[in-house]
Amino acid sequence: MSFVPGLGIAKGMALTMRRFFAPKATIQYPETAPDIAVRFRGRLQLLYDELGNVKCETCFQCAMACPVECIDMGGFDTIGRFHVHWGAAEQYAERREKSALRKSGRPVPDPAYTHFDAIDTAPIDAILEKYDWDQAQMLAILAAIQDVYGYLPVAALKKVSQVSGAPYALIYGRATYYSHLRFEKPDHTVAVCRCTACLMAGASRIARSLGGALGTEIGQPPAGGVALEQLPAHIPGAASPLVTLDGTPQPRLTATAAAALGRTLAGGPVA
Amino acid sequence: MSFAVRTWDGMSSRARLLAIFIPAAIVAAVVTVLAIVLLGPPFLDFLGANMPLVRFVVAAVAILLLTVPTAFVLIYLELKVIARMNLRVGPNRIGPWGAAMSVIHGLKVLSKEDFAPTGTDVTVFTLAPVVTYMASVMSLLVIPFAPGLFGQDFNIGLLFFFSMGGLTVVGLLMAGWSSFNKYSLLGGLRSAAQIISYEIPLTLSVVGVIILAGSMSMNRIVLAQSGSVLDWFVFKQPLAALIFFIAATAEANRTPFDMTEADSEIVAGFATEYSGMRFGFFFFAEYVNVFIVSALTATIFFGGWTAPFNWPWAYNLNWFHPLSIGILGWVLIVANVVLIGTVLFAIAARLIGGREWGLWDAMGLGFLFLLVAVAGLVGTAGFIAFDWVAGLVWFMAKTYFFVITFVWMRATLPRVRVDQLMGFAWKWLLPASLLNLFVTAAAVIITTPGGAR
Structure with a gap:
């Protein structure tokens, strides 16, 4: 159809005129109450994305923002392995559970802390003192904690939050953001030295084949309980290329042997 | 002591x-x-x-007083009609169906501080809304509402109207200039450019009508259209009517040409620095302008107060003339109808509705109902008896048709860009109105026996 001047205007005017006589969308609130269940308090459910995964990342921002601190969150972190918790333990369900326990005469566990292994927090105090409890130094603090424990225990993050005053959600968010921070103690740590001598001897090739076999990379989170790292310094007297397994220097590896080692550690078939 | x-x-x-x-x-x-x-x-x-002088003063005062309820009604219409077109309900809390909303708006504006920012030229700043408002009121003077019901019948009525329309620009420029604000100044100049540009096709489109009617007097133009619907100038000058309507939309600063004070934009054009009743006067003037422009469209192209068809039965009521029973007779009839009707209504409501209806509720509702009915009765009698009542009814019906069209357009059309706005005026409307004028003049010369003088 060719262009007719004014046709669009006519169509628009017709639309508005139809709307003039159409039923109205307004609900006259005080007179007409919407049909809502008596105890409805808004949408108390977590939403799912199109793949069926829960959209909640357990970031605790809602719990932090809640002015009356009524939001109590427990859940798994984004990787889906660790229980995280926000808020006082004594929420309604837990309180009821606890009173039932008391009546039963059995010992009462603290549900907020049973999920973590107890750790020795003395190193954390030292680290925080070194950084003057400064929240702006959080990345360095977390890195230092990971150096001490080999990973970031959730109890340690809680301790940092309590002592330094930084919100737990911020610490947790930062810890999950940087890929070199991890929450899990790896079963094995494979470290590749990348000093000049080792690089000359093919350390890069070895790191690549190890990473391919393990399904991870240097600087990435562990895979299958095995972490791949870079040795901070060459061990004096060790032969290049130097690869350590849990701190023990391995005999000289070729790329093929490194891949075989990686597959062994990852639990796959040994080629 | x-x-x-x-x-x-x-x-x-x-x-x-x-x-x-x-x-x-x-x-x-x-x-x-x-x-x-x-x-x-x-x-x-x-x-x-000094009867002419007295008549003029009374008419001027009446028109000045008329503008206020007119503006209120128009604002209410706009709120309500646009709301319905947006699938909303619109104002419905204050007064019956929210009808007192615009009055409350007016009171609110009145109660606000009369504020002039630092650096303004206070005299000009204060006078600007008055000039704009008075220009609108003066334009109303020449509009014939009904036979014998007009402010003043100038023989140059249309010319007077357009000159008063031009005075609006002065008010806007004064507002923009005196505000001591570059945005206000730009807005004032922008609106002046728009209004002056559209004044030319507006005026030229009417010249064809003036040629056909042979007069610039509004009454003559209306009388030239008396007869049936086919005598309306909209059928003799369709292009002129279209151009006039478009240009009038721009003159009244209505959507889609409301660049002047585009209310959805951050800076309110020439009215940026205005608040309180000074601002209110600008907006009163805008709504009065809408009324004027609608009235003018109805007058020039749609027959003004003439009925669209003859009422053979209305004016030949030999068996009954409303004035034959006298004023006292009407008062007695009205009073008795209201009283007896109220009681009858209340009794009927009690009989039908039973205990659901409180006695006083029924009486009050009956009274309102009867009041409306009697007002309709009296209005009908006036419509039959006085041709000015009939003329006023027709005039208002036509005018409010165009008022609602303006509101309708505002609910529908998006705002045009400034350059499109000016380009449309100069490249399309002006040539089209010149063409219309040329064709009209040629047709008159050809059809006049012996040629036009």
Whole structure:
């Protein structure tokens, strides 16, 4: 159809005129109450994305923002392995559970802390003192904690939050953001030295084949309980290329042997 | 201490008020009576001797007073109609169906601080809304509402109207200039450019009508269209009517040409620095302009107060003429109909509705119902008896049709860009109106026997 001047205007005017006589969308609130269940308090459910995964990342921002601190969150972190918790333990369900326990005469566990292994927090105090409890130094603090424990225990993050005053959600968010921070103690740590001598001897090739076999990379989170790292310094007297397994220097590896080692550690078939 | 002072001290405040008010009222009444007796006859003589002047003053005051309810009605219409077109309900809390909404708006604007920012030229700043408003009111003077019901019948009525429309620009420029604000100045200049540009096709489109009617007097133009629907100038000058309507939309600063004070934009054009009643005057003027432009469209192209068809039965009522029973007869009929009708309605409501209806509820509803019915009755009688009532009804019906069209357009059309706005005026409307003028003049020359002089 060719262009007719004014046709669009006519169509628009017709639309508005139809709307003039159409039923109205307004609900006259005080007179007409919407049909809502008596105890409805808004949408108390977590939403799912199109793949069926829960959209909640357990970031605790809602719990932090809640002015009356009524939001109590427990859940798994984004990787889906660790229980995280926000808020006082004594929420309604837990309180009821606890009173039932008391009546039963059995010992009462603290549900907020049973999920973590107890750790020795003395190193954390030292680290925080070194950084003057400064929240702006959080990345360095977390890195230092990971150096001490080999990973970031959730109890340690809680301790940092309590002592330094930084919100737990911020610490947790930062810890999950940087890929070199991890929450899990790896079963094995494979470290590749990348000093000049080792690089000359093919350390890069070895790191690549190890990473391919393990399904991870240097600087990435562990895979299958095995972490791949870079040795901070060459061990004096060790032969290049130097690869350590849990701190023990391995005999000289070729790329093929490194891949075989990686597959062994990852639990796959040994080629 | 004298007796008077002691008495005054002993009185309560209410007693003091009464002690002042009662003697003052007596004195005022005596003075009024004396003034009427002594000064009344010469004053009436003076008025009688200057009848045209008196008529003009009364008409001007009446039109000035007319603008306020007109603006209120238009604002309410706009709120309500646009709301319905947006699938909303619109104002519905204040007054019946929210009808008092715009009045409350007006009171709110009145109660606000009359504020002039630092650096403004206060005199010009204050005068600008007055000039704009008065220009609108003056334009209303020449519009014939009904036969015999107009402010003044100039023989140059249309010319007067367009000159008053031009005065609006002065008000806007004054507002923009005196605000001491570059955005206001730009907005004022922008609106001046728009209004002046659209004034040209507006005026040129009407020239064809003037040629056909042979006069610039509004009454003559209306009379030239009397007869049937086919005598309306919209059928003789369709292009002119279209151009006039578009240009009038821009003149009245209505969507889609409301660049002047585009209310969805951050800076409100020439009105940026205005607040309170000065701002209110600008917006009163805008709505009065909408009314004027609609009235003018109805007058020039749609027959004004003439009926679209003849009423053979209305004016040939030989068996009954409403005035034959006299004023007293009407008063008696109206009073009795209302009273008896109210009681009858209440009884019927009680009989049908039973205990659901409180007696006073039924009486009140019946009274309202009967009031409306009697108003309709009296209006119908007036419609039949007086041709000015019929003319006013037709005129208002046509005018409000165009008012609602303006509102309808505002609910529908998006705002045009400034350059498109100006380009449309100069590249399309102006040539089209010139073409219309040329064709009209040629047709008149050809069809006039012996050629036009």
